[in-house]
Amino acid sequence: MDGHGHAHGHASAGQDELAARLRERGLRNTPQRGQVLAAVRELGHATPEQISESVPGVDVTTVYRNLEVLEDLGFVKHAHLGHGAASYRPAEDDHVHVVCHQCGAVVDAPPDLVDALATRLHTERGFVLDRSHFTVFGSCADCVAAADGEQTPPVGR
């Protein structure tokens, strides 16, 4: 539920920092902006629709507009986990998404999982990988096991 923020320096301290960063840009510190950021932090990762449902009083339009602002300010990031649903999450929550095609499960893996890939991409092509926007698709262990079990029987289909 809560992520009793220990905040090494600037991570969850954001609620206050939000006001500061907004002012720097000449933007306003509205309650809706705080609510949207809080929702993203509480949900971990969620679609604009889920976030909207999580903040009753706020219009969907405002959610979209504020997610954009929050991402621009560096408070949230988004990644593409499935078909059309973009998933937003706290910027300080750094990890790689692993999604299972069969069961749809979304697992978070440590970012160093792609260090080798990142290094190779950079060395060979000068490409700087954005690890936070990174999604890996495939079949999780459970679904692989289930598929095997289905293929083994001689019954066919």
Place this chain on the structure above:
Amino acid sequence: MDGHGHAHGHASAGQDELAARLRERGLRNTPQRGQVLAAVRELGHATPEQISESVPGVDVTTVYRNLEVLEDLGFVKHAHLGHGAASYRPAEDDHVHVVCHQCGAVVDAPPDLVDALATRLHTERGFVLDRSHFTVFGSCADCVAAADGEQTPPVGR
């Protein structure tokens, strides 16, 4: 804009194989199905919309429905390259997509680029990676250079 097909082995041979696989399933070999498959092969990778534009006489609805059938039969695959746009491409065209956030360029990288990642995911978590559905996001060399150039000047803002 012709695609004088040379067909090395079994790649583009699919036009005939398509008829066979369709019959196996009790499905019909309609001209639209052949046209959609041909379009995917000619475009390399394209969104349903682009494919639709590429096949004038065929309705968008039919494109969607046939892409589903073709994917089910294993003739095409799709991956998520950007926001909401799914990109379809020939199944035999195996590579990893590298997308630049800044300029939007989509580069194809050899599949072995993710071999290390695939192995590690499998060993550590029993997860079987689907390389064809794989997209890497970040900044290409050109855009990184452009960004550096912009930061260097002392003019600040």
Place this chain on the structure above:
DNA sequence: CTAACTGCAAAAATTTTGCATGCAC
């Protein structure tokens, strides 16, 4: 002939845009 397929219309789902009012500063 039979039924799968297609095209067209309409619905559903998702994200964006325009504008008058409201509220942060």
Place this chain on the structure above:
DNA sequence: GTGCATGCAAAATTTTTGCAGTTAG
């Protein structure tokens, strides 16, 4: 008070569903 933000309505996108006519097998 000034003008950025919000909310509501409407538009623009994108994908799905229903149906009657068409056509492959």
